Structures are given as structure tokens and as C-alpha cells.
Amino acid sequence: MIKDEKLRNSLLESFPDLGYRKQQKIENEHMPQYVLYTQVKKGVFECYCTRCRRFYTNDIVNGRHFIKGIAHKKEGTCLECNSVVTYLAMGKGRKSMWHKENFAVFIAKEENLYIRCFTVYERFSANGSRGYFGDSAPLDFEWYEVQRYCLTPNGAQHWDARFNFNSNENRWCKKWHPLKSENDPDFRTGGFYANNSYVVIDREETEKTFLIYADKCISQSEYPAIKGNYIKCLCEFAAHPNIEYLIKSGFGYIVSQKLAEGTMDGIRINYRSNDVKKMLKLNKAEMSLLKDRGCGVLSAYLTLRRFDPATNENLRFQAACRYKYCIDTLIAIMNKTNLSLRKVLNYVEKQEGYYGIRDWNDYLDQCIKLKYDTTDTLIAKPKDLHKAHERLTKIIKIKADEIAQQELEERNQKLKKMEYVDEKRGLQVVVPQSLQEIINEGKRLNHCVGGYVERHANGKLTILFLRTIEKPDVPYYTMEVSTDGRIVQCRGYKNNRANNPKPQEISDFEKEYQQYLDVLFGKKTKKQRLKISA
Numbered sequence: 001m002i003k004d005e006k007l008r009n010s011l012l013e014s015f016p017d018l019g020y021r022k023q024q025k026i027e028n029e030h031m032p033q034y035v036l037y038t039q040v041k042k043g044v045f046e047c048y049c050t051r052c053r054r055f056y057t058n059d060i061v062n063g064r065h066f067i068k069g070i071a072h073k074k075e076g077t078c079l080e081c082n083s084v085v086t087y088l089a090m091g092k093g094r095k096s097m098w099h100k101e102n103f104a105v106f107i108a109k110e111e112n113l114y115i116r117c118f119t120v121y122e123r124f125s126a127n128g129s130r131g132y133f134g135d136s137a138p139l140d141f142e143w144y145e146v147q148r149y150c151l152t153p154n155g156a157q158h159w160d161a162r163f164n165f166n167s168n169e170n171r172w173c174k175k176w177h178p179l180k181s182e183n184d185p186d187f188r189t190g191g192f193y194a195n196n197s198y199v200v201i202d203r204e205e206t207e208k209t210f211l212i213y214a215d216k217c218i219s220q221s222e223y224p225a226i227k228g229n230y231i232k233c234l235c236e237f238a239a240h241p242n243i244e245y246l247i248k249s250g251f252g253y254i255v256s257q258k259l260a261e262g263t264m265d266g267i268r269i270n271y272r273s274n275d276v277k278k279m280l281k282l283n284k285a286e287m288s289l290l291k292d293r294g295c296g297v298l299s300a301y302l303t304l305r306r307f308d309p310a311t312n313e314n315l316r317f318q319a320a321c322r323y324k325y326c327i328d329t330l331i332a333i334m335n336k337t338n339l340s341l342r343k344v345l346n347y348v349e350k351q352e353g354y355y356g357i358r359d360w361n362d363y364l365d366q367c368i369k370l371k372y373d374t375t376d377t378l379i380a381k382p383k384d385l386h387k388a389h390e391r392l393t394k395i396i397k398i399k400a401d402e403i404a405q406q407e408l409e410e411r412n413q414k415l416k417k418m419e420y421v422d423e424k425r426g427l428q429v430v431v432p433q434s435l436q437e438i439i440n441e442g443k444r445l446n447h448c449v450g451g452y453v454e455r456h457a458n459g460k461l462t463i464l465f466l467r468t469i470e471k472p473d474v475p476y477y478t479m480e481v482s483t484d485g486r487i488v489q490c491r492g493y494k495n496n497r498a499n500n501p502k503p504q505e506i507s508d509f510e511k512e513y514q515q516y517l518d519v520l521f522g523k524k525t526k527k528q529r530l531k532i533s534a
């Protein structure tokens with residue numbers, strides 16, 4: 001984008017006209033040519049040619065009959081002008097036809113390249129007052145200019161046609177809206193799925209402008225993204241003319257990726273220099289290693305070089321090629337172990353190769369978690385990485401289980417008060433002693449309390465066991481109590497859906513126990529209030 005608004009506007013005003021002749025040339029040479037025909041009587045066809053715009057009847061031209069050659073959508077020749085045409089049958093069912101084509105017209109003016117993008121419609125409709133095709137030439141071309149570009153040595157500008165309603169003139173007015181970035185032209189005003197392909201007219205005009213070498217450079221490039229984004233690439237040339245040197249010296253892949261994906265994987269280019277070595281900050285050896293590769297490899301190479309400038313170039317290059325998708329992991333390992341790149345690569349290759357690198361990094365993280373010294377090579381490079389990784393996974397799991405159990409015990413101290421004995425009914429509320437106990441309860445009673453274990457451990461809810469005084473170890477009913485002391489659910493075997501409806505005795509006990517909880521939680525709040533007031 002050209003930042004200077006005044007300059008932008010003056011460029012917009014300086015757009016050259018297309019001219020009637022050029023317009024007609026495009027219509028004649030680039031729009032499809034048809035002979036529209038309709039049968040007037042057996043063997044006689046009335047024809048109209050869109051190229052020479054003449055009417056004729058096929059049976060009288062040069063006294064010859066051409067009935068055989070005429071078929072709908074078939075290629076043929078106009079009998080008047082000998083142009084190659086496509087036959088289109090008109091008549092009862094069909095009274096009109098239309099075709100649309102997109103054009104980007106190049107015009108050189110002074111040093112600049114102006115591009116005007118048009119959608120051209122070719123329409124035909126029969127009016128039928130004289131014969132089938134009527135009196136006047138029924139063919140019409142409509143031109144709509146949808147985008148504009150101006151490419152200057154100071155950068156490129158792209159505009160989009162927008163329509164605003166002018167209430168003074170009571171009509172819609174076209175305004176050119178400057179776009180922030182230069183993409184290939186968008187002709188899809190007729191909806192997203194409309195055809196966006198276009199024909200470049202007078203491509204050689206580039207040679208009269210400052211872009212004299214750009215066109216050749218683009219057409220010789222082997223990267224589809226460079227060829228396939230022709231105008232976008234020209235704009236890139238206008239912004240940074242020396243990308244020519246990148247393309248010519250085997251680093252076109254950077255330009256290609258920028259055009260196709262909009263990113264260069266963090267590769268920085270010094271556009272002020274004309275020397276590719278300085279543009280990319282590479283030495284001669286690096287240039288020959290990294291040309292014709294890809295942004296992934298170059299970016300990985302540069303990342304490694306920033307981290308460890310002393311390493312041998314070939315080794316770094318090998319690492320970049322092989323580990324380009326996990327270069328950060330490679331560096332993380334070097335950081336954690338203080339090992340050189342060579343030693344890291346040697347070890348990884350001896351272990352599981354490419355796939356081992358993430359496991360190794362995980363293993364090192366486990367070491368750090370367990371406060372082992374990862375700079376000690378005996379720890380950093382275990383003989384069998386896989387086994388060592390598994391061993392630490394187990395140790396960490398046991399530790400985690402220990403911590404969870406410890407937390408639960410602390411919590412159980414607080415839950416002790418929720419235990420309750422009802423001697424009259426022979427029932428009691430028991431606090432689970434371990435998480436495993438809750439899981440077992442779920443298995444025995446065939447309900448889903450096992451899924452509540454984690455929330456119970458975190459104190460988001462409380463699971464309690466309702467058991468008989470007689471058999472205190474046998475699962476009977478399971479209760480969920482919310483953090484504010486409300487019984488949320490109390491369920492028996494298979495959620496009481498296996499022909500075992502909840503006995504009245506249990507429901508009565510629930511009511512009684514809820515009253516107990518109310519007092520328990522109520523007292524708590526009273527105590528807190530006392531504390532606050534004290």
C-alpha cells in the first residue's frame with residue numbers, strides 16, 4: 001500500500017483511458033465468437049455472427065448449403081467472415097444468451113504500470129420484429145471495471161470499486177476504495193463461487209516500465225505460487241525490486257511462500273541490499289547449502305544458528321533438514337542438558353530417531369520435576385530412553401497419588417463432623433477413607449459415583465456412604481452433598497431402577513439427616529458471624 005493519501009489520489013486521477021479501439025480489439029479477440037442460428041424452414045437457417053455482426057441465411061451463401069456443419073455448441077466457421085465460431089441454437093426455448101469474461105489490462109505510462117480490471121459481459125437477445133433476430137444488431141457488450149492497480153517504483157496500490165448512494169444526485173456512485181494489501185484481483189462481485197480467472201491484456205507493457213525484468217523473472221520461475229499470483233507478485237516486485245535476486249539465486253521459495261501463505265516462517269530479509277548474501281545474512285557455504293530448499297529448512301537453520309553460532313554449518317544444515325518441524329524441541333533439549341548439537345543428534349539417532357526427540361524432551365521435563373540434575377550426562381542420556389521414560393512416569397504417578405491421598409486425608413478431618421448414626425433405624429453415614437473406596441462403591445452398587453471421585457477430592461462436592469450399623473463395610477446407599485450442605489442425591493443399587501424402589505425408611509432418614517446438616521452448616525455460619533463481629 002502507498003501510505004501517502006495525496007499521492008494515492010493523484011495516481012488514481014492519472015489512470016490512462018482504455019480507448020475505443022482497444023476495447024473493440026478485446027471484444028473481437030478475447031470474447032468468444034458465436035454464430036447464433038435458428039431454423040426458418042426445412043434446411044434453411046437464419047444466422048447471426050457475433051464477430052462480423054452480420055446476418056445471413058445459410059442456404060444462399062455462395063450458393064452452397066451448410067446444413068451439415070450446424071449443431072448446437074459445435075465449433076464451425078462463419079460463412080461471412082470465416083472466423084472460427086461456436087454455433088448456438090436459438091429459437092423457441094432460447095431467446096437470449098450471455099457470456100462473461102474477466103480481463104486485467106496493462107497500460108504503461110511514464111515509469112508506472114497501470115492495471116485496470118474489467119468484467120465484460122457479452123449479451124444477446126432476439127427482439128423478433130423482423131425475422132427471428134430483428135432489425136438491429138442485437139449484440140451488446142457491457143464493461144464493468146471492478147479493480148485497479150498502480151505499480152510505481154515507490155510501491156504498489158490496489159483499489160476496489162465500491163458503490164455509495166449519492167442522495168443529491170439520487171443515484172449510486174462508484175468510488176475507488178484503497179486496499180491495504182495487494183492480492184491478485186478479485187472479480188467475484190457476482191458471489192463467491194463466480195469465476196475469478198482472468199486474461200492479462202498487453203502483458204508486454206511491463207517492459208516499458210520500471211518492472212522491465214519482473215515479467216521475465218516471474219515467467220521463468222518454477223514455483224506455481226509465483227506464476228499463479230501474477231499481479232500480486234508484480235506488486236511484490238514494486239515494493240521490493242530486489243526479490244528478483246532472490247528468485248534468480250535459488251531463494252524464490254521465500255517469495256513463493258510469502259505469496260501463497262502470507263508468511264515467511266520468521267525469515268527476515270534485508271531489502272536494502274542487492275546482494276543476496278547480505279539480504280539473507282548467509283555466507284557463501286550457507287548459500288549453496290540452503291538454496292532451492294524451502295522456508296522450513298532455512299528458518300530452522302537460522303533458529304539453530306542464533307542459538308548456537310559456533311556449530312559447523314553442515315551439521316546445522318543436516319539438523320535443520322531432519323528436524324525442521326521440531327527445532328524448538330531440539331533447542332529445548334540443548335538448553336536442559338548443556339549438550340552440543342552433535343551430541344544431541346548422535347544420542348537421538350541411537351535412540352528412536354526422529355520420533356524419539358519429543359520423548360526425550362518429555363523425559364527431561366520429568367527429571368526436572370523430580371529435581372534430578374539434567375546436565376549430568378548419566379541422567380540426561382539414559383542407555384534406554386524408553387525404559388527410563390516409563391520408569392519416571394511411574395514414579396511421578398505414585399507421587400501424584402500420594403499427594404492426592406494426603407489431600408483427601410486432610411479433607412476427611414473436616415468431613416468427620418458429617419458422620420451421623422441413627423440407632424433407631426440402624427443406619428449411619430460414613431465418610432469414604434480413600435478415593436479407591438468411592439470407585440469400589442460405584443462398582444458394587446452399579447451406579448456412576450466413580451465419576452465423582454475427582455470432584456470429591458477437589459472439594460467441589462462431597463460423597464458420603466449410607467450404611468447399616470450391622471454391616472458398616474457393605475455398600476448400601478450413596479449420597480452426594482453439595483458444598484452448602486444440601487443432599488443432592490441418594491442412590492441405591494442400580495440407581496433404584498432394578499425393581500428395588502427406595503424404602504420409606506431411607507427417605508425418612510434423608511429428611512432427618514438433612515436437618516442435621518442444616519444445623520451443622522447453620523452453626524458454621526453463625527460461628528463465622530461471631531468471628532467477624534469479634
Ligand SMILES: [Zn+2]
Nearest residue numbers: 049052078081
Ligand atoms: Zn462473421
